[in-house]
Structures are given as structure tokens and as C-alpha cells.
Amino acid sequence: MSSHDPIELAAARPDFAAIAAWIPQGASVLDLGCGDGSLLRYLKETRKVRGYGVEISDANIVACIRNGVNVIQGNLESGLSGFESNAFDYVLLSQTLQATRHTEPLVQEMLRVGREGIVSFPNFGYWKARLNVLRGYMPVSDELPYQWYDTPNVHLCTLHDFETFCSDHHVEILGRHVMTGKKEMNVLPNLLGSMAVYRFKRGL
């Protein structure tokens, strides 16, 4: 992503604006799998957050530093043990959930380290994905741009799957945006939405 203009960034990544809308000015944020730091930079510029990213790839570490955001190189799958409990207002996992191997403990760790969690992921229940499977092929699309043999996505899910997961794991959902491109999908979201963003906290 070469552009650093917040408006252009939001246009390129519709989940950015949806995430930012939930985050109050000056919040503290931990972005897991922060990539090149675009989201953190966007939140820094639009929400004045104090944030850190966790990222594993060498190239992304350099990109984050170039973007002027704090980045800690590490594997988020091996836990967030360096981070104190309740250290952050928000822990983000943007377009990464589906690529995590130990998804259950990671969501628990998010809610240990942060007051609230925010995740975005491609909806496997989206009609185009279903249609692909119906035709006998794994879906390949803008949201799921990989072939079955080279995909990092090992834990794909639908909106229904994620919501069931949350209720089974005492995670309380506080908000949801379902989108296709830049458009918010409120009717039949699990069928018509290609991407979802959830905000949640520890349930009782």
C-alpha cells in the first residue's frame, strides 16, 4: 500500500473506517498481525491512538517503521505473554483471524490483554463463496485471493460460525458491521456480506 492519505487508505480497506468508528480518541491499541502498519497509522492519524503492532514478517517490520508506528516482531501464535493483562483499550485482529492456527487461545489472549477485541475476517458464508463450493470449487475472490494449496487461511468461518464461537466461549459481541466492498449489508448479512467486523468483550 503506497498511499498514506487516511481517506485513500479507508477507501482501499473498508474495514479500517469501520474499526476506527468504534475507537475513541486517544485510546490505546494493540494490532495483532499489523502488516505494514497501515491500520495503526490510520488510527494514529484519525484517532490519535497510542498503539503497538505485532508482526512476524521482516519486510513488514521495515514497512511499519517507515509508517512511523511501533512494531514488535513476534509470532502472535506463541502468545502475548510480553503484554500485561488489561494493558490496552482495544486489541485488533484485522483480516488475520482466519489465518491463525490456535484461534481459541488467541481470542482469549486478546481479551486478557485488552478491554475489548475487534476482529475483521472474510465471510465464508458470502453467496459467491457458497456458489463456488456448490459448483465444486474452493472460492477464489478479492477477499479470498488464494488457491486451496497456497492459502494461509486455515480457519475460515461464516458469520454464524463466529457468533456461535463467541457464545460458546463466553465472548459478548458488542457490535457488528457486515460489508461488501464499501457497502454496509444489513439484509441477510451471512449471505450478502463478503466481510465482517466484530467488536466484543469478555462475557459473564
Place this chain on the structure above:
Amino acid sequence: MVASNCIGIVSAQRAIFDTPFTFRSGAVLTRYELVYETYGTLNADKSNAILVCHALSGHHHVAGYYADDPKNTGWWDNMIGPGKPVDTNKFFVIGLNNLGGCNGSTGPSSIAPLADKPYGASFPVVTVEDWVESQARLADMLGIKQFAAVMGGSLGGMQALQWSLSFPERVRHVLAIACAPHLTAENIAFNDVARNAILTDPDFHGGNYYEHGVVPTRGLRLARMLGHITYLSDDAMADKFGRSLRSGKLGYNYDIEFEIESYLRYQGDKFAAYFDANTYLLMTKALDYFDPARACGDNLDKAFAAARADYLVLSFSTDWRFSPERSREIVNALLHNRRNVSYAEIASTHGHDSFLMQNEHYHEVMRTYLERVAKEVAV
């Protein structure tokens, strides 16, 4: 042939301090000198200065070469120069020889005033805090109120960290490379074996060997050989030397047979020929003593509470003397204090020595971070 992005010919300068210096130990030097080199130009508001702190055997000759000794290039020349990660077109870079050193600054081999002979054993034990204090005086002399960055590897990284604790307002960025918040027991043990090699050398004479016209070469040589093993990685040694025999066959004697033996002895001899044994002892002691958490009930978070700088912390994958886990301890303490910090673990096969090596990704991280620093201080 010197690369076009080498800083070129440099020369050392000497700063003389006539005000007494009190060490942590309580010992006092009435006067002392520090030799240093500078590269690049200090800008009008003196905001673009970077201090480079050296490690155990380092000195002030960090980059460039001498007109009368063109082969003598600085120890971190691959990092510092025009267009290099520490870009001397943007920054004013200072390298110095620490107090207690043997490369021109006042140290055990310097002539003590009034005594008319070298300090020898009477030279005070120096701590990292003492060094930072003495470096601050050099900064005062150069009119630098705040460094854009203080950086260093290993023991040099410890000084960079200490800068942000001793003088929080005087350093914007700390670059702590291949470093640790304190030595482990294992690390102190290595240092103690090295010291014992020197202390038990019959030529040591309680540290006053200068008067006897001898040098504890055997001890110093062993100390360096041991140190050198710990600076390399098992893989690097296996790659470079393996089990190769110099003559191709076993000799059934104690001569140099394996290539690694030859290499270590060569390194030991080379080092013992120019380094001062008393300085080596002092440097290892400064390493052992460094522990900012100690004064805060062994709580590193508390130790960094006073810090105001931003940090770049780097470690190397095969460094077992100052392992990545040790760097993570620093990072965690900074996170707990909500400091701005970035951390990278650089893949490298060269062990602790990696911080001195050419490594594209490592240098890219340094360059990118320092470009940010340059923008901040508007150069």
C-alpha cells in the same frame, strides 16, 4: 580501494576535563581526557547529533580511515558514513574511547598525575553509569543539549539504555542492539574466567605490570579466546571451520591441528598485542555491574519509569551471549511504561558478532528508523 560511501579520512580529537570526576565507587579522578572522532556536520540548533557507544574492545575510531594509516578503517564503518544507515550527510556522529580505555582516553595505562607512572591497579573500577556521566560532559563541551540518538551494540547498547535513564531529557532515541538489561550468571561466569586468566598470569604483577616492563599476554590471550567463542554461534563455527585439520591428518600431539584452534590462537595473539589487560578487566566488570533494575527492587519496569526516549531494540537469532529473550525483557519493560518502542529479531548466523556484520535487512531496519529520526529533528 575505499568504497565511495566511506566517510574518508578522519582524525581523532582530544577533550581535556580539569574538573574532578567522581566514580560510582566513590573514587575520584582530578582530571581526565577522552579521545573522540566526529563525522558529518553539527547543524545550527545542534539537534542532529548521534552518540555511538562502544562495546568491550571498541574505541573512538568508528568510521573512516586515517591519512597515515589507510588500512585502519573504523570498527562500524559498514553502518556509518554518507548514505549509510547512520547517514553522515544528515547526522553529526560522535565516537569516543571510554574512560578506562586503552586507545587514548585516560585509563589504567595512562600516566597518573603526580605519580609519574601508569595508574595500573589504582585506576578506579568504571561502571556504565560512570561512562554515561563522562560522555555527558563531552556533550556539554560540544554544546549538545540533546542527542537525536544514542546507539550501541552489546555493552554499547547498555550505555545507550543508561543514557535514557541518567539523562531522560537529553536523548530522543535509543538504539539498543544485541543488548541485555543485565548479564546472566552464565555471562558473569564467562567474564570471571576471562579475568582469572589475566589475574593469574605471572606477568600481571597485581595490575602494575607496566613498571616491570612486561605484559600479561598469556592471560589476555586466553581471555580473548574465550570471549571470541561466545561471540560466535555454533553454526557459524561449524560453517567456517568444521572439523578441518590444518595438515589434513591427525598429529597425535598438542600442536595446532584443527582450523578452529588456529583461528582462536590467531585472534588471541592479535588482541593481546594491542589491548591493555587492565582495560579488559575494567570493561568486563562494567558489564557485570550493569543492572538498572537493581536500585528499583529488581523491577525493570520501575527502572524505566523515568525514561522519556523512543526506542529501537534489535537482537540477532543466533546470539546466545545476549539472546533475543534478553532484548525482549527490555522491550517488555518499555511496553509496560508505554514508551514508543519497535523491536526486531534479525535472522543472522553470526551470533553476538552479528551486530558488526553487513546484513541487508538489519541495515534496512536501522536506515528506516534513522530516516524517521532525521525527519523529526528536521535534517
